[in-house]
Amino acid sequence: DAGITQSPRHKVTETGTPVTLRCHQTENHRYMYWYRQDPGHGLRLIHYSYGVKDTDKGEVSDGYSVSRSKTEDFLLTLESATSSQTSVYFCATSGTGESEAFFGQGTRLTVV
Amino acid sequence: GDSVTQMEGPVTLSEEAFLTINCTYTATGYPSLFWYVQYPGEGLQLLLKATKADDKGSNKGFEATYRKETTSFHLEKGSVQVSDSAVYFCALNTGGFKTIFGAGTRLFVKA
Numbered sequence: 001d002a003g004i005t006q007s008p009r010h011k012v013t014e015t016g017t018p019v020t021l022r023c024h025q026t027e028n029h030r031y032m033y034w035y036r037q038d039p040g041h042g043l044r045l046i047h048y049s050y051g052v053k054d055t056d057k058g059e060v061s062d063g064y065s066v067s068r069s070k071t072e073d074f075l076l077t078l079e080s081a082t083s084s085q086t087s088v089y090f091c092a093t094s095g096t097g098e099s100e101a102f103f104g105q106g107t108r109l110t111v112v
Numbered sequence: 113g114d115s116v117t118q119m120e121g122p123v124t125l126s127e128e129a130f131l132t133i134n135c136t137y138t139a140t141g142y143p144s145l146f147w148y149v150q151y152p153g154e155g156l157q158l159l160l161k162a163t164k165a166d167d168k169g170s171n172k173g174f175e176a177t178y179r180k181e182t183t184s185f186h187l188e189k190g191s192v193q194v195s196d197s198a199v200y201f202c203a204l205n206t207g208g209f210k211t212i213f214g215a216g217t218r219l220f221v222k223a
Binding site for chain 1: 144146148153154155156157158161201205207209210211213214215216
């Protein structure tokens with residue numbers, strides 16, 4: 001299994017505060033992704049990265065930013081958390097972009 | 113744009129029943145197709161995949177055949193177990209670095 005670690009695993013934060021979620025991988029995969037999972041919507045792509053410092057927006061990127069300064073780390077920042085961002089966030093990696101994705105265990109974020 | 117549609121759940125079956133979860137897709141080009149499974153409290157993990165038309169992916173008793181003519185990739189298992197209770201996601205990748213997922217189908221298997 002690809003070593004993908006998300007931190008924190010659970011977080012409760014207040015509306016309007018910035019929040020950063022971290023994804024760390026040990027597989028040297030080039031591609032990394034952040035998804036959110038909500039009932040009735042499945043998985044929706046927030047942002048992705050195709051290399052160090054190379055990132056692009058997914059389908060639900062508003063209110064989120066990302067950074068990738070090293071191959072192994074991909075950070076997701078909620079600039080000013082809102083209740084609509086309460087969700088379960090998953091990080092994933094892929095070696096080639098076309099191949100299967102490997103997922104972390106998820107971060108449950110609650111914005112109150 | 114590319115999309116994946118899978119049957120809504122939940123699907124509730126008795127142990128040893130036959131399982132089918134339907135999945136159809138819309139895509140430009142020739143996508144690779146995947147089924148992922150998510151057990152409670154965990155991330156998704158690959159169950160099986162197929163990369164070209166008429167390929168059959170299989171794993172742990174689950175099978176799915178890539179049908180280009182009907183743009184489908186239905187998941188089947190001949191005899192489900194309680195341990196198969198999970199959420200199943202159909203997905204596609206057209207080689208553009210992104211995988212597109214269906215909404216997921218929750219399966220409950222009763223003993």
